[in-house]
Amino acid sequence: MQHSHSFAPPPPPLRPPLHQVPALPPRHALACGVALLSVSLATALVLRIGDRPFFQGLDDRWAASVNGSAADGGGGGFTEGFAIFLDRLGGPFGLVLPLALIGCLCVYGRWRSGLFVFSASVLANVLVVLPLKQLADRPRPPFPWVLVNDGSYPSGQVFSAVTLVFTVAVVVFPDRARRWWWPVAGAYVLAMMVSRTWLHAQWLSDTFAGVVLGVGACLVLWRVFAPMLEREAERMASGRLWL
Numbered sequence: 001m002q003h004s005h006s007f008a009p010p011p012p013p014l015r016p017p018l019h020q021v022p023a024l025p026p027r028h029a030l031a032c033g034v035a036l037l038s039v040s041l042a043t044a045l046v047l048r049i050g051d052r053p054f055f056q057g058l059d060d061r062w063a064a065s066v067n068g069s070a071a072d073g074g075g076g077g078f079t080e081g082f083a084i085f086l087d088r089l090g091g092p093f094g095l096v097l098p099l100a101l102i103g104c105l106c107v108y109g110r111w112r113s114g115l116f117v118f119s120a121s122v123l124a125n126v127l128v129v130l131p132l133k134q135l136a137d138r139p140r141p142p143f144p145w146v147l148v149n150d151g152s153y154p155s156g157q158v159f160s161a162v163t164l165v166f167t168v169a170v171v172v173f174p175d176r177a178r179r180w181w182w183p184v185a186g187a188y189v190l191a192m193m194v195s196r197t198w199l200h201a202q203w204l205s206d207t208f209a210g211v212v213l214g215v216g217a218c219l220v221l222w223r224v225f226a227p228m229l230e231r232e233a234e235r236m237a238s239g240r241l242w243l
Contacts, residue, residue, distance in 0.1 A: 020233040022113050022171040030223040036216030040209055044136040047153055059203040063141055066197050083195035087146050090157030090192055098122060098164055112228040113171040121163045124217045129156050145199040155202050155210035161192040162214025
């Protein structure tokens with residue numbers, strides 16, 4: 001007597017969706033990130049060695065134009081008030097936004113994305129920005145309008161703005177929505193850059209350094225966290241995010 005045995009086929013392997021969230025980094029993310037970090041480090045060494053870097057003339061001309069606009073009342077009290085608001089948003093109060101994002105991600109079981117956001121927005125600020133400030137030891141522009149600490153290069157506020165919008169793009173938006181997010185993110189970062197120079201808190205080159213450093217740090221960390229983010233995308237696709 002023969003017994004027929006039926007075997008269930010093995011479940012198909014988990015695959016991330018086509019427009020997965022969180023997104024995976026591009027192929028050359030690590031190389032580009034390391035290159036940007038190297039440029040930031042080299043610039044800090046130039047500032048440390050020389051009394052007047054080769055780009056100081058551009059910084060001086062931009063600072064003079066900002067002084068002229070302020071003296072002519074360009075924007076009036078609204079411009080100054082908006083710049084001060086961005087200064088508060090980019091300072092210690094700015095930690096509220098990434099921490100709130102991390103909390104929301106963890107509530108929904110997306111602790112991998114939360115760890116990525118924490119590393120890029122909080123940890124990198126301590127381990128990357130502060131050491132570069134000490135290395136460059138660049139004086140602030142004269143007579144800043146807001147309370148600042150030592151070390152003008154690089155801009156910590158701009159770095160925080162870049163890492164926030166970058167990590168939001170990676171862990172929140174799918175591909176199609178991300179295309180609409182980048183213009184909004186760019187406008188926010190540009191406004192932060194202008195506000196830092198408007199308030200005489202930093203030189204123009206310091207704000208560009210904050211962008212370069214922020215993008216570089218996010219690209220490197222994106223590549224480092226890629227296996228974990230891909231695993232989270234697979235879990236989201238299968239409906240087993242907590243496992």
